[in-house]
Amino acid sequence: GGWYDAGDHVKFGLPMAYTAAQLGWAVYEYRSAFEAAGQLDDILDEIKWATDYFIKCHPSANVYYYDCGYGDSDHGCWVPPEVVHKYTIRTSFKVDTATPGSDIAGQAAAALAIASIIFQPTNPTYAATCLSHARTLFTFGNTYRGKMPANGFYPSGSHMDDLTWAAVWLYLKTNETAYLDEAKVLLTNAMMGGQHTHCWDDVSYGATLKLAQITKDANYIAKIEANLDYWQPGGIAYTPGGLAHLSIWGSLRYASTAAFLAFVWADDATTGTASKKAAYRTFAEKQINYALGDNPRSGSYLVGFGSKAPVHPHHRTAHGSWISMLDIPAFHRHILYGALVGGPGSDDSYADDITDYTKNEVADDYNAGFVGA
Secondary structure (H helix, E strand, O other): OOOOOOOOOOEEHHHHHHHHHHHHHHHHHHHHHHHHOOOHHHHHHHHHHHHHHHHHOOOEOOEEEEEEOOHHHHOOOOOOHHHHHHOOOOOEEEEOOOOOOHHHHHHHHHHHHHHHHHOOOOOHHHHHHHHHHHHHHHHHHHHOOOOOOOOOOOOOOOOHHHHHHHHHHHHHHHOOHHHHHHHHHHHOOOOOOOOOOOEOOEOHHHHHHHHHHHHOOHHHHHHHHHHHHHOOOOOOOEOOOOOEOOOOOOHHHHHHHHHHHHHHHHHOOOOOOHHHHHHHHHHHHHHHHHHHOOOOOOOOOEOOOOOOOOOOOEOHHHHOOOOOOOOOOOOOOOOOOOOEEOOOOOOOOOOOOOOOOOOOEEOHHHHHHHHHO
């Protein structure tokens, strides 16, 4: 079960749990839109594929298996998943009371808590199972504090944001004020700054947004609006073509996730500064339109969408090499429909090059915010 992380075949638990939570959050906010598009069943099935795996990874209260595979070993071969076990070691890694991982426990708890909300209308039995695991994982992570051993990939900057994120969603599911009170305390120690956005390594942005909506507290409102203001022209750097460019590595994931937060905030008529909502919505629309083709190359960055979409993403399975070589075959044997590549550089430069894992790889967390936006 679960998802491979990107163009490789490692199951990295932290970005996987983040992605499942982000997709679930999209359903939570825009369920009717997914239903109208005929995509609700599909996205629920996709989320359940991940949350089923998280449940399997949680065999007892204080044990959680978070990674499967070695990044360095896996990245040394270029083969489809059917044969990856012949080339790499598929070791699993766990956190427990002796080796805590509040970050991964919190992220998994958040994903499962959100799942317990969005599956309640259609599968209440499964929703109850998700809630049970979410509660236990949060207690484990909050009791035994520490960051998981990252094995060189996806090291967490903090675990406080992850625990906050979980507590927020447990409150939204249960309406138990103990979770809300704990979220407020945890957030004071989370690492949110104004010049980044919601991502696998810092979910305090989403937590702040939801707490602002829940509490109507002026402090939370000011923080989330300061962040959204930063993403406006005059704050973050923009490419000549109009992309808000945070990092050369996966530039579109940050812009599209910031767009998702902007949409959620703009769509809430009960919270925040009304005069700012139009600017936030305009920003979000422009970022998503850029990704879909309104850019200097007049081509989308979504595989399979439009005539100029990427056809050589850095992805082993889509390429389908039978001899572990990036240039054999010369074409991709499969189209990775719907995958968002990393995106352009700060000057809008981009090449559809299979070897470019900075701008042309795909990843779970690259698509996570884009789907909801």
